[in-house]
Amino acid sequence: MQEKFKFYMPTRILYEKGLSKHLADYIPGRRVFIISDPFLFKNGTAQAVGGAMKDKEVAYYSDIEPNPSCESVDAAAAAARAHKADCVVGIGGGSSMDVSKIVSCLVTNEGSIYDYYSAGNKKLSPRTVSLICIPTTAGTGSEVTNVGVFTNRKTHVKMPMVNNEFWADIAAIDPELTVTLPAPITASTGMDAFCHAIEAYWNKESLPICDMLAMGAMKMILKNIKTAYDEPQNMEARGAMSAASLIAGIAFSQTRTTGIHAASFPLTAEFGASHGTACSITLPAFIRISSEQAGEKMQTLAGYLGYETVEAFADAVEALMADMKMPLRLHELGVRESDIDHITETALSAAIIQLTPASMNFDTVSELLRSIL
Ligand SMILES: NC(=O)c1ccc[n+]([C@@H]2O[C@H](COP(=O)([O-])OP(=O)(O)OC[C@H]3O[C@@H](n4cnc5c(N)ncnc54)[C@H](O)[C@@H]3O)[C@@H](O)[C@H]2O)c1
Ligand SMILES: [Zn+2]
Secondary structure, three states, X not given: OOOOOOOOOOOEEEEOOOHHHHHHHHOOOXXXXXXXXXXXXXXXXXXXXXXXOOOOEEEEEOOOOOOOEHHHHHHHHHHHHHOOOOEEEEEEOHHHHHHHHHHHHHOOOOOOHHHOOOOOOOOOOOOOOEEEEEEOOOXXXXXXXXXXXXXXXXXXXEEEEEXXXXXXXXXXXXXXXXXXXXXXXXXXXXXXXXXXHHHHHOOOOOOHHHHHHHHHHHHHHHHHHHHHHHOOOOHHHHHHHHHHHHHHHHHHHHHOOOHHHHHHHHHHHHHOOOHHHHHHOOHHHHHHHHHXXXXXXXXXXXXXXXXXXXXXXXXXXXXXXXXXOOOOOHHHXXXXXXXXXXXXXXXXXXXXXHHOOOOOOXXXXXXXXXXXX
């Protein structure tokens, strides 16, 4: 165990089935700007939340695409400034919530996201606009992290932006919002949450508080994900998945993620895979190599989850993914042998890869990727 550790979580958490119908009671500010994606606007989820805020002036922005680009951020920020928003609400998966984080800052910080992100070196001044995140996937845990992930359309590079202004004031979790998730998105986003938990747990900067959260979250996901996948209306499974995603989010908000997420960035930005698919495709292979430096800890985890060995645990995760018809091989995403070197280099350029409990260099990472080609 580490001799010293820190834990910081400033976000107020509200969890309740049906919460989104009476959220107005908790929303500060008068000029509310709601950011969502086209699906959540068409199916009325965004308007149902905004419609309940009777005494407020609500404007909507619903053009957020998966793996949001900096251009989308700038367009949303322009609309939020025009509305003179004093409260930004992100409703959706990680994509809408991540955009809401930076937009809540850009309302009072001039210029483009590019001035503050990537090569931009301007510093965001403290956020004065309230920020509320409402997840509709289970999920990214973005509602309880200080991370936003954006794609630079000019360079096709997808990279996280970490900023303490990105902690939401309120994370409002209503599992009922997830019942419309189609089975493949239930699977991929649920396995993303599993990756967050395991990457917090085996992280070189892990801490005991997060280990406990991560272990519990993994158990909840293994117990409930297939039911949520098979029975979309099953509120017990949906509720457990929303809670597990939240708990996994708190865990990795302190530790950051590791090799799985580092390798996912090129797979989403260049091969169009969804975030959860791009992460979970390397999950079994990373579990297998994690014993290199975290052998005892991984054996404890395998035992806690009901497996005799780490290898049996990796096999079971792979079987679960196969049961949910998730891709297990990189070629299913369009990756060819000739792409491996480039994916390796991009993965290695993300600093978090070195938090993996195994040696991460060109040879080891390309070998891992080749083993699942
Ligand atoms: N900030 C963080 O801490 C963090 C952590 C992990 C991932 N991310 C980022 O989050 C993004 C991925 O987010 P995501 O996986 O939640 O998906 P998403 O937000 O990209 O949405 C994926 C699809 O699911 C649909 N969808 C969302 N909720 C739905 C619902 N209730 N019913 C039906 N369809 C629904 C959306 O319309 C969209 O088509 C990526 O950009 C990823 O890098 C951020
Ligand atoms: Zn993730």
